[in-house]
Amino acid sequence: MNLVKFGFLVLVFSILGPHFSKAAVDVRVDLTNQRMTVTSDDGVVHQWVISSGRSTHRTPTGRYRAQWLDRTHRSSRYQNAPMPYSVFFRGNYAIHGTNQVRALGQPASHGCIRLHTANAAKLFALVQKHGLRQTSITISGGVKGKVSNNRLASAKTVPGKAKVTSGAPHDAPAQKAPGYGLRLDGAGAGPPYAG
Template sequence: MAKSVATKPTLDTRMLRNIALALLLSSSAGAVEASTPFWGDKESQARTIPASALQPGQFVWSPELAPAGPIVVVVSLNEQLAYAYRNGVLIGYTTISTGKKGHQTPTGVFTTLQKDKDHRSSIYNNAAMPYTQRLTWGGVALHAGGLPGYPSSHGCVHLPSVFAEKLFEVSPLGMTVVVADESSAPYEVSHPGALAPVHPVSGEQVEIPRLYTGEVYRWQPELATEGPISILLSTADRRVLVYRNGVEIGRTRMVFRDAHRPLGSHVYTVVGTQQPDAEGRMPEGYEPDWTAVSVPGLESEAGNKMKPEEVARVVLPPAFVAAATPYLAPGTTLMVTDAPILPSTTGVAMTVVDNAPPHDSSTEDGE
């Protein structure tokens, strides 16, 4: 009987095996990629179409209207729409889907804490959440997702896939996002949500020392050296809190004149094209140019400048103003509210009678 002889694979055989393996790997990668759903339209609607006329999944994206500058996103829960402003100009708007009953999307003022192009949920069966921009460490984010025409998410803000991608590409980490509805716009302030100081690695909240007796203000820009700045001003608490990328870098006491007359809720952003230097400071003599951002219930304010007579009602320590102003580069956002923002008073209606100058105050924050 003839003995069988094993033969070595020829070069051609090995090459064919490698090719087959490569094809197998590429098809597997394609299967993984295909497992990420696509939501919404593939192209923008004409910018002549009003936001109210958009159908679920439709959007408008016109970045050429403002090629550069800071970006602010406003999410309207009652309209199920989101608006993107760059340098104070509306460059895009889109249909969205927010939190359903029992998982409502929280209202407030947030800054993006994390960006992840290929994020997947660690809670909901590894569900795809492309172009995630995290708003809270508790699971609320902007990302591409389902758009049935009504609130359907577990708290996140779902966007059309193309819109989510385009917004992701132009948005800096630390971008301000205002989530509001007509009944709260934008009265509720997120605390200790995304604007609370967090550890950059663990994501856990970090306790910030309160202002003690005799301490008028604190200014520590070295705690966060990059990213847009967000400022919260509360007439109820007589405090101004300054954040950068979710980290508190300053706070101060303030005097609020004519306290019997509310200041109201407003959102402003600094516009312009000037850029800070390597240390994050603007040129000497710089004066920030503030303009209002439209939010639900305050649409008529869009583009308005701060009223001098209202600005004059807020008195801040001159040393704090001098220290902070050089850091208020384009992209800085100011949230003004008559609501409390300190943890000990959040959600509680308060009237604080305090007409003394900031340096005469002798109370603690009580945080």
């Protein structure tokens, strides 16, 4: 009987284990404070101001893996709006750069998570380096409205510490993976939005 239980546990771990293992890139989004913290196995720490979905187009909460990357994506839903350095995590939802930097620090998107384009480029490069399946994205909190006047803040790569500075984007080729992302908390998918 114990052998059967052991075999069952080995089977479950072999199927689910890779999905719950520690990610090489850990992205944590706090919707309440409109902030993102990014850490990686390289010791990279970033803390950035974001812009999430408005009350009519909420950003989904939960834990996800990155699905696919597109350096020069344009929205098919919202007038071909540019979404540079997109990291898609659930259907049409993505973390991406924006040219609407004055809106950073407050909810303003159609559900996506917007970053200063320089910061989106840094995240894109980290995800590309470590891989889609090694990137965990956790989104929590609720939207309260404008919370920051420090809208253009970005973080410099500093092992173990985050410092607010400015930065410029760099080029990286697009990478796409077939299929859909895995939502790790087991909740179902809702209507997709981009923007």
